Amino acid sequence: MGEVAMKRSDVLGLPVDPLGLDEALSRVGEHLRDRKPLRVVTINAEMAMQAHADPELGAIIRETGLVIPDGSGVVWALRLRGHRVAKLAGVDFVGHLARYCTAGGHRIFLLGAAPGVAETAAAVLKDLNPGLAIAGIRDGFWKPEEESAVLDAIRETRPDVILVALGVPRQEKWIARHQEALGIPVAMGVGGSFDIFARRIRRAPQWMQRLHLEWLFRLYQEPWRWKRMAGTLPRFAWLVLRGVKERNAA
Ligand code: UDP
Numbered sequence: 001m002g003e004v005a006m007k008r009s010d011v012l013g014l015p016v017d018p019l020g021l022d023e024a025l026s027r028v029g030e031h032l033r034d035r036k037p038l039r040v041v042t043i044n045a046e047m048a049m050q051a052h053a054d055p056e057l058g059a060i061i062r063e064t065g066l067v068i069p070d071g072s073g074v075v076w077a078l079r080l081r082g083h084r085v086a087k088l089a090g091v092d093f094v095g096h097l098a099r100y101c102t103a104g105g106h107r108i109f110l111l112g113a114a115p116g117v118a119e120t121a122a123a124v125l126k127d128l129n130p131g132l133a134i135a136g137i138r139d140g141f142w143k144p145e146e147e148s149a150v151l152d153a154i155r156e157t158r159p160d161v162i163l164v165a166l167g168v169p170r171q172e173k174w175i176a177r178h179q180e181a182l183g184i185p186v187a188m189g190v191g192g193s194f195d196i197f198a199r200r201i202r203r204a205p206q207w208m209q210r211l212h213l214e215w216l217f218r219l220y221q222e223p224w225r226w227k228r229m230a231g232t233l234p235r236f237a238w239l240v241l242r243g244v245k246e247r248n249a250a
Pocket of ligand 1: 112113114139140141165166167168169190191192193194195
């Protein structure tokens with residue numbers, strides 16, 4: 001417990017666990033073993049800024065057991081504070097989690113994305129991990145009146161892990177509201193990961209990832225993100241730098 005608490009850092013008042021992949025997976029493993037609920041969030045600069053504007057999202061992230069630094073902005077902010085962390089992209093973590101679940105016989109439910117996308121993503125994950133147990137699949141475009149049927153269907157499959165692709169902040173709020181009642185030990189918001197596994201969205205080439213330009217590739221593929229990014233990322237950098245200056249002055 002002491003070690004976990006010591007390792008927790010923060011970005012703009014939000015917790016981040018600067019853990020390596022193996023440590024993050026073993027944290028997940030503890031919760032699968034003890035069947036104690038664990039929520040996993042992968043945080044980037046955009047999400048941090050969303051949490052600033054949305055107190056409910058901020059509170060959920062503050063009460064999240066595993067917050068993984070996903071995004072160069074968050075890693076940059078942590079490094080300014082002297083943390084030696086590497087970025088662990090959410091989509092990569094999903095891949096590792098699938099491998100981990102295959103080895104341990106843990107069953108995964110895929111919830112969210114457009115009809116058919118999660119099926120394709122599940123097929124790709126099974127190809128990569130022969131023997132992976134998919135507990136169930138459901139797209140993310142149900143009507144409000146279908147919500148209780150969706151919950152019943154998930155409950156019946158008794159998954160160990162649920163991956164929720166409904167976009168930020170809906171997926172975080174959905175998990176916070178339903179995970180415990182569904183009795184699912186591990187729940188993770190995965191954003192556009194199913195679209196990437198299903199190859200509906202392409203991942204930035206390795207060289208761009210190495211240069212920390214994954215965000216630029218995303219922008220090129222999904223130009224509608226421009227307004228959202230331009231409105232939040234410079235402000236994120238400004239707030240982080242101001243925080244560092246204040247800490248140094250104190
Ligand atoms: N999505 C969904 N239901 C909705 C709205 C969105 O299932 O009502 C899915 C969408 O198809 C996509 C994911 O949620 O697979 C959101 O991906 P995005 O990359 O936009 O997420 P972000 O990480 O930017 O929030």
